[in-house]
Amino acid sequence: GGVPLSKVSKLAADHGLGGLTFAIGIPGSLGGAVLMNAGAYGGEMSDVIKEVTFLDENLNFQTAAATDLSYSYRHSYFMDHPGCVIVEAIMELRPQAPCEIKAEMADFTKRRKEKQPLEYPSAGSTFKRPPGHYTGPLIRQAGLAGLVMGGAQVSKKHTGFVINREEATARDVLRLIKTIQNKVRSQHGVLLEPEVRIIGEDMDKRRGS
Ligand SMILES: Cc1cc2nc3c(=O)[nH]c(=O)nc-3n(C[C@H](O)[C@H](O)[C@H](O)COP(=O)(O)OP(=O)(O)OC[C@H]3O[C@@H](n4cnc5c(N)ncnc54)[C@H](O)[C@@H]3O)c2cc1C
Missing domain, CATH: 3.90.78.10 (UDP-N-acetylenolpyruvoylglucosamine reductase, C-terminal domain)
Known part of the structure; x- marks a missing residue:
């Protein structure tokens, strides 16, 4: 949950895993992005998250499927339950050539800097x-x-x-x-x-x- 989101995005690219390209350039941690359903350039966290492990308000570990986390535009279950701490997320990505992913990332980065x-x-x-x-x-x-x-x-x-x-x-x-x-x-x-x-x-x- 505490790892920088852009680091996860780059790691996925290095392993030839596409689907998290949109996250390059979104500042903050994976946990913060899971909480607010961060997104950009047509992609968002809820497109790739399968399940999330978190500490609930009573300090018990829970694992929930993404389908049970009330995801919508810039919203999740966690925004209505501020006592939870997201510790882990499992994502489902798809095979894609690293050079293709990196070209997409370079394009998104350029567009961010320009706009x-x-x-x-x-x-x-x-x-x-x-x-x-x-x-x-x-x-x-x-x-x-x-x-x-x-x-x-x-x-x-x-x-x-x-x-x-x-x-x-x-x-x-x-x-x-x-x-x-x-x-x-x-x-x-x-x-x-x-x-x-x-x-x-x-x-x-x-x-x-
Ligand atoms: C220049 C700029 C560009 C941006 N572009 C985009 C964009 O394109 N798309 C987009 O969606 N967002 C964008 N953002 C917003 C950014 O994504 C959020 O600020 C970030 O996702 C929040 O994550 P954080 O780790 O910094 O959380 P924080 O700012 O530290 O916290 C935000 C909230 O999340 C909670 N939180 C954080 N981590 C956890 C955790 N592990 N468990 C439970 N709760 C947690 C905090 O308690 C707090 O309520 C941009 C921000 C900047 C400054």
Whole structure:
């Protein structure tokens, strides 16, 4: 569960196993990706996971088939059961020539560098893709590309990303997220749901700040 996802993806490639190519360039651990059903370029973790072993809320080891883990777009059973710790996942991959897999990986990496603001810190895509729409164009058409709040900014390169341009605080990022949601809702009638997980906001409200 703790191994970097990109390392698993490269290991699979070295062994001539395809199906995990999409994971190259997704930062984080295998456990985090299993939890949020991470995905990119038409693939997602639930396409390849067969079963997951985890420590449940009562500290018992459990193994569950992927079909019992409520997988859907950027969602799994584990998101509704935050006390669980994912320790292991079995994946089913398919034979594919390593040179073919590596060419696909190089293409995905190139596309990421061209389209995503990787030169700035960010939490990746700020919002989930709303059904029937693409997040970036909705935000761009609402005139929000480049909008700055404190140290946070709506990336001009990819409007679906909020970047930390210069010492942004969590409050800057949250204000920007709210502004984007309000503007996109009033302009397009679409609610953008955060893909990033927001921690500690309630505590902030209780303090009255
Ligand atoms: C530049 C950039 C690009 C990105 N591109 C993509 C993309 O293309 N597609 C995509 O899907 N995502 C993308 N992301 C998001 C990224 O995939 C997630 O941040 C990552 O998968 C989370 O894994 P993590 O190990 O970093 O988890 P953390 O951020 O450490 O934790 C996230 C949540 O998972 C839980 N968690 C982590 N490990 C475990 C475990 N072993 N057991 C139980 N719970 C656990 C944590 O408790 C927490 O609630 C991108 C992020 C960045 C910054």
